[in-house]
Amino acid sequence: MTRPEPLGISAWTTTSALGRGRTALAEALMAERTGLRHRRFETCTIDCWIGEVDGLDECLPAGLAAWDCRNNRLAWLALQQDGFGAAVADARSRYGPRRLGIFMGTSTAGILEAELAYRARDRERNILPAGFDHARTSCTYSIGGFARAALGLEGVSAVISTACSSSAKVFASARRAIAAGFCDAAVVGGVDSLCLTTLHGFNSLQLVSRDACRPADAGRNGISIGEAAGFALLEPRATDLALMGTGESSDAYHMSTPEPDGRGAAAAMSAALGRAGLEPKDIDYVNLHGTATPANDAAEDRAVCATLGTQVPVSSTKGWTGHVLGAAGMLEAAIALTCITRGFIPRSLNTRNVDPALRANVVMESRAARVDRVMSNSFGFGGSNCTLILGRS
Amino acid sequence: MTGGAFLETVGLVAPGLPTWEHAEAVLTGRRDIDPAIDESTLAPPAPQSLPANERRRAPLQVLVALAAAESLLARTAFAVPDTPSVFASSDADMSIMHRICVALAEPARMVSPTDFHNSVHNAPAGYWGIAARATRSATTLSAFDATAIAGLRECLALIEDGAPAALLVLCDVPAPVPLLEKRPMHAPCGIALMLVRDALGTRPARISFDDGHAETPMSHPRLERLRLGNPAARVLPILEAVAKQESRTVGLRAEDDRLAGVRVQF
Numbered sequence: 001m002t003r004p005e006p007l008g009i010s011a012w013t014t015t016s017a018l019g020r021g022r023t024a025l026a027e028a029l030m031a032e033r034t035g036l037r038h039r040r041f042e043t044c045t046i047d048c049w050i051g052e053v054d055g056l057d058e059c060l061p062a063g064l065a066a067w068d069c070r071n072n073r074l075a076w077l078a079l080q081q082d083g084f085g086a087a088v089a090d091a092r093s094r095y096g097p098r099r100l101g102i103f104m105g106t107s108t109a110g111i112l113e114a115e116l117a118y119r120a121r122d123r124e125r126n127i128l129p130a131g132f133d134h135a136r137t138s139c140t141y142s143i144g145g146f147a148r149a150a151l152g153l154e155g156v157s158a159v160i161s162t163a164c165s166s167s168a169k170v171f172a173s174a175r176r177a178i179a180a181g182f183c184d185a186a187v188v189g190g191v192d193s194l195c196l197t198t199l200h201g202f203n204s205l206q207l208v209s210r211d212a213c214r215p216a217d218a219g220r221n222g223i224s225i226g227e228a229a230g231f232a233l234l235e236p237r238a239t240d241l242a243l244m245g246t247g248e249s250s251d252a253y254h255m256s257t258p259e260p261d262g263r264g265a266a267a268a269m270s271a272a273l274g275r276a277g278l279e280p281k282d283i284d285y286v287n288l289h290g291t292a293t294p295a296n297d298a299a300e301d302r303a304v305c306a307t308l309g310t311q312v313p314v315s316s317t318k319g320w321t322g323h324v325l326g327a328a329g330m331l332e333a334a335i336a337l338t339c340i341t342r343g344f345i346p347r348s349l350n351t352r353n354v355d356p357a358l359r360a361n362v363v364m365e366s367r368a369a370r371v372d373r374v375m376s377n378s379f380g381f382g383g384s385n386c387t388l389i390l391g392r393s
Numbered sequence: 394m395t396g397g398a399f400l401e402t403v404g405l406v407a408p409g410l411p412t413w414e415h416a417e418a419v420l421t422g423r424r425d426i427d428p429a430i431d432e433s434t435l436a437p438p439a440p441q442s443l444p445a446n447e448r449r450r451a452p453l454q455v456l457v458a459l460a461a462a463e464s465l466l467a468r469t470a471f472a473v474p475d476t477p478s479v480f481a482s483s484d485a486d487m488s489i490m491h492r493i494c495v496a497l498a499e500p501a502r503m504v505s506p507t508d509f510h511n512s513v514h515n516a517p518a519g520y521w522g523i524a525a526r527a528t529r530s531a532t533t534l535s536a537f538d539a540t541a542i543a544g545l546r547e548c549l550a551l552i553e554d555g556a557p558a559a560l561l562v563l564c565d566v567p568a569p570v571p572l573l574e575k576r577p578m579h580a581p582c583g584i585a586l587m588l589v590r591d592a593l594g595t596r597p598a599r600i601s602f603d604d605g606h607a608e609t610p611m612s613h614p615r616l617e618r619l620r621l622g623n624p625a626a627r628v629l630p631i632l633e634a635v636a637k638q639e640s641r642t643v644g645l646r647a648e649d650d651r652l653a654g655v656r657v658q659f
Binding site for chain 2 (some may be wrong): 385
């Protein structure tokens with residue numbers, strides 16, 4: 001039956017517009033330095049701010065060249081940080097490559113490759129370029145196959161793609177897979193990279209802000225899109241940091257709009273508390289999904305207040321990183337671990353005036369504080385909700 | 394290895410196999426294969442549980458997935474709104490990706506907002522939530538040609554974790570040209586399995602994972618073409634054992650062409 005939680009987090013890393021690895025992330029958060037820049041991605045014509053990762057122009061190394069695409073390059077760059085590859089190699093030798101699972105989250109994987117292939121297609125004969133490799137560089141599973149190959153893993157694997165909750169849900173799936181005996185330990189991660197589909201797609205829904213996004217602000221008017229990759233190694237043994245609880249739910253309301261009262265979000269938060277065996281008062285900080293769309297922030301505020309009350313400090317960190325979509329769960333889990341290990345609570349960056357309709361305790365000044373347990377919310381299109389609770393063991 | 398689960402009921406929709414009852418009769422040899430099985434297109438029944446405005450917007454892959462899931466509603470003893478679900482699809486609806494990529498290759502870049510909101514891999518799960526008022530966890534995953542195995546594993550893990558039942562919906566549909574050449578698929582196929590913790594009925598089928606096993610083909614070439622022509626149809630040999638009420642271990646290709654075994658026991 002179910003192994004008792006918590007599940008140890010023995011290694012973790014993330015790379016985003018804030019830089020490569022954990023130290024860059026922590027320093028940017030503490031210095032209040034945003035990674036968002038007012039610039040154009042590729043040939044995108046939309047006037048907006050983006051959280052772009054620098055240094056993705058270099059091809060993958062020879063042995064992995066068949067997987068080469070922006071999304072896998074971003075994953076590879078992240079894997080080089082914080083000794084993560086070495087930690088996985090160590091786990092591989094302890095558990096064996098077949099007993100180490102891998103669960104990756106992404107929303108669009110390598111779709112930029114497909115966009116470029118269509119642009120370069122032979123329109124007369126209606127064929128895509130010979131070099132376009134859907135399986136390894138474009139499709140949803142491409143990030144799973146790539147990460148598995150890059151880390152030398154031979155165990156169970158899956159890519160979870162539930163829009164913006166994808167890489168929060170990998171923690172829940174990995175936890176269950178370990179408890180059920182499908183693997184002894186697991187690598188989880190999230191990778192999503194900039195592409196024209198999401199920039200133009202969110203723009204078509206009028207959800208992209210012309211400014212750097214302003215979560216919880218009275219004048220918030222949409223998201224800023226970013227990209228990120230991150231990984232964690234989950235093991236059923238005591239480590240300093242742990243995955244304490246996971247909660248999942250569905251809105252069953254609308255494909256691209258959250259249920260206005262936040263009932264689905266509240267159900268995910270309550271489920272995570274229940275599984276962790278914690279009370280609302282045990283949560284020291286909530287890292288909000290906080291996309292800075294009017295609808296998301298209002299619904300999430302109701303869910304937070306209904307579940308935890310109005311006192312617990314909350315903030316969205318999307319003003320630093322942008323919304324990294326399918327990688328948001330993993331990136332924000334890494335931010336939660338940063339808050340715990342560094343002892344601080346980040347403010348809601350770019351927020352000038354908190355929307356008076358919001359009742360939660362939005363943090364407007366970053367501060368040093370002892371943080372033992374963080375709740376992290378991730379919600380996605382299709383009404384997919386996932387809440388993680390991370391903490392000290 | 395894990396304890397496994399029981400297969401309570403099945404929903405299925407594919408060309409020439411309009412219902413699970415029909416497929417069951419074909420798989421047991423009680424009924425001849427319909428020549429329509431060779432077709433590469435499918436007009437699934439409109440999902441009755443989906444509000445009309447959502448039904449109009451739903452793309453083919455959603456319609457096929459919901460048709461499979463809806464068709465088992467009449468036979469399941471479980472309350473679907475309280476049942477967690479796993480939607481397993483290798484490639485979601487590639488016609489949407491195709492239209493978006495075509496639009497993005499033009500100077501105007503007019504991405505349709507409906508296409509974008511349908512483009513998420515979890516669109517069937519989202520529509521299913523609305524249709525069935527299913528508010529529990531819905532996980533959508535892909536493992537390319539091993540997607541069916543990954544979905545089955547996720548369901549067994551949910552049951553091991555305490556869920557009395559878990560709904561698995563497998564669904565893929567072929568891409569339009571020119572993407573079809575890069576990701577060949579033969580036909581649309583949706584298969585829904587209600588997996589449950591406790592045995593029900595007189596001859597319940599128990600499903601569990603076993604060691605790797607040589608890949609099990611379908612003996613009839615037309616069924617074999619469907620099995621190889623859609624990642625969802627990789628479970629056909631399992632369904633054949635279930636239909637015939639035969640205990641056997643079925644071999645399926647898992648990640649990186651490794652082999653997995655799925656044991657069906659009566």
